[in-house]
Amino acid sequence: MTSNATRWALLGATTVTALGAGRAVARRRRRHQPDRQGGWYVVRRGVTVDRPMDAVIGFWTDRERLDRALAEWATLEQLDDNRWRCVASDPAGGGTEWRAEITVDGPGRLSWRVDEGPVPQRGHVDLVSAPQDRGTEIRAELRYRAGGLLRRVLGPVGGDEPDLGLRDALRRIKSLVETGQMIDTRHDPSGRDATQEKATDRVRERLTTGGRA
Amino acid sequence: MRALCWEGVGKLAVRDVPEPGIRAEGDIIVKVRASSVCGSDLHLINGYLPAMREGDILGHEFTGEVVETGPGVQRLRVGDRVVVGSVVACGGCWYCRTEQYSLCDNSNPQPVLTEKLWGHSPAGILGYSHAAGGYSGSHAEYIRVPFGDVGAFKVPDGVADDAVVFASDAMPTGWMAADFCALKGGEVVAVWGAGGVGQMAARSAQILGAERVIVIDRLPERLATAADRLGVETINYAETDVLEALREMTAGRGPDACIEAVGMESHDVGPIYAYDKAKQSARLTTDRPTSVRQAIMACRKGGTVSIVGVHGGLVDKFPLGAAMNKALVLRMGQMHAQRYIPMLLDRLAVGEIDPGYLATHPMSLEDGVRGYELFEKKQDACLRSVLHPAA
Incomplete structure (x- = not known):
């Protein structure tokens, strides 16, 4: 182990391994990043709801059910026949608001835009009948502008990216249409003190947000 | 409270x-x-x-x-x-x-x-x-x-x-294990694990038409309870070579269906088990699948292996070749x-x-x-x- 040749060989092998690992990580990161088109990030997510299309549309037009379903996190205000304003507050608190204008573009298609707020976004949703009597596919496309040069270089990181919000929303919609409720285990009893509960809430947040739609 | x-x-x-x-x-x-x-x-x-x-x-x-x-x-x-x-x-x-x-x-x-x-x-x-x-x-x-x-x-x-x-x-898990075996009547079914789920699986297999049920464990008192309560045959794997015993008990065919009711902390005897246990303790692997391996090796050609023991992650030395070449049906789930x-x-x-x-x-x-x-x-x-x- 003392000869120079051995040292160089070891150093060489280490460098090659490190470069290889770095490249693999970078490639993996890139694969997880959304497409970019004309300055917008574009993400597409879908979820299958086990109900015919009429029932899915019906859920959105049944004002009473919708209000009850949204009660905790958003309000809807009808502007005219085809336009709505949705104000959602950050479920984690902190007073952040998300204001969107929603337009019904036709049967089975609606779009929304958010101009105020830190991340401008546009999106649209198409409803498509799923094969094999599997209900309705809700297909969503979201375009958003990432703020800041650093963020644009690094790609969107962290839990605040709209993609995570979109996946979460689709899962929420599916559950509301199929069961009329969203399961929440945050208030289930445990033997934790306040500090432990706070740490567990962070774990819950990571296990709840993101993943597949 | x-x-x-x-x-x-x-x-x-x-x-x-x-x-x-x-x-x-x-x-x-x-x-x-x-x-x-x-x-x-x-x-x-x-x-x-x-x-x-x-x-x-x-x-x-x-x-x-x-x-x-x-x-x-x-x-x-x-x-x-x-x-x-x-x-x-x-x-x-x-x-x-x-x-x-x-x-x-x-x-x-x-x-x-x-x-x-x-x-x-x-x-x-x-x-x-x-x-x-x-x-x-x-x-x-x-x-x-x-x-x-x-x-x-x-x-x-x-x-x-x-x-x-x-x-x-325990009852629905045992029942589902037997249900997976798609019994038509007259089969020989082997069950790994004489715990609550294994015993319920053995009983369910009897109700669904198995002619003989063989329960495998290492705890004599559990095997005795199973034999006494359910009238099943038993093998103590700590004393007997399980594959050899099953082959002999079925005149060379092997059981028609094998139910695994043990899970990821399976026990066994011998050096392979010691190696698996060491790996699992060091968190280098998540599951010790000894009974799954054995079930696949024991099962007759074209038979069914039904897994209801809980497994969580990755296993090694999984006898995929045995399962493939013997054309086994693998069924599993919560x-x-x-x-x-x-x-x-x-x-x-x-x-x-x-x-x-x-x-x-x-x-x-x-x-x-x-x-x-x-x-x-x-x-x-x-x-x-x-x-x-x-x-």
Whole structure:
């Protein structure tokens, strides 16, 4: 182990391994990043709801059910026949608001835009009948502008990216249409003190947000 | 109220915790009358299944009395005696509609980890870590049961708590294991594991038409109980070469179906087992699959291997070549509790299945820590400790 040749060989092998690992990580990161088109990030997510299309549309037009379903996190205000304003507050608190204008573009298609707020976004949703009597596919496309040069270089990181919000929303919609409720285990009893509960809430947040739609 | 909480790897304690309340329309609150320990709890306690948090309440196999119902509950009333399936199912998704309840789309509100581990998230399970939804468990005086109309079933009169408690998990798991084997009548079925689930699987296989059932374990008292209660043949793998014995008992064919009711902390003898155990202890592998390997090797050509022991992650030395070249059918999964429980309650009521003998150690909730110790170390011929919070 003392000869120079051995040292160089070891150093060489280490460098090659490190470069290889770095490249693999970078490639993996890139694969997880959304497409970019004309300055917008574009993400597409879908979820299958086990109900015919009429029932899915019906859920959105049944004002009473919708209000009850949204009660905790958003309000809807009808502007005219085809336009709505949705104000959602950050479920984690902190007073952040998300204001969107929603337009019904036709049967089975609606779009929304958010101009105020830190991340401008546009999106649209198409409803498509799923094969094999599997209900309705809700297909969503979201375009958003990432703020800041650093963020644009690094790609969107962290839990605040709209993609995570979109996946979460689709899962929420599916559950509301199929069961009329969203399961929440945050208030289930445990033997934790306040500090432990706070740490567990962070774990819950990571296990709840993101993943597949 | 009092509850048995997980306090870190290998550590449990009974503590004061807040009482649960109705959180959603379909919720019910059940006053727990009996709550059984389960072999799969050991994987959680010992840190082999992820996402346990200090203070989590364990327990998922229980029976009790409805004391409160949410406004959306229609099938149940306060005062009903119920048994509750361990897996949570919404009743409204495609999987529930097709009676594959343990694959429910909507009952795990924390699906990210399982989606990453397994590609998709299956149903939530009560008292079964934050990877399975973060629900509080049943080793407590009260428990909140979501989708009560879907998951809780009225108990027939005259059936004891310490028997019906197993309709929650051990019975439907055992039944599903035998159901997977698609028996037509006259088969030889081998069952790995003479615990609660293995014994229920053996009984279910008999009811579904198996002519001979052979149960494999290393604990003489469990094998004796199985032989005595169910009339099955037994093999003690600590004394006998299992593959050799099964070949000989079936005149060279091998069993038509092999049921694995052991799970990821499987035991065996010999150097391969020592190697697997060392790897698992160092967390280099998640599962010790010795009984799965053996089941695949033992099974007759074209037979069925049915896995209901709980496995969590990756295994090595999996005999895929044996499974492929022998054209085996592999079936596996967490049980679809809600599909089987009503039928099993009928069979329980007429005495066709009697799981009451599994409850070898009934005790108060306060003794829960000792209950798990007896169960894990298999002391005092313990098959199951059953906790009684109301006692």
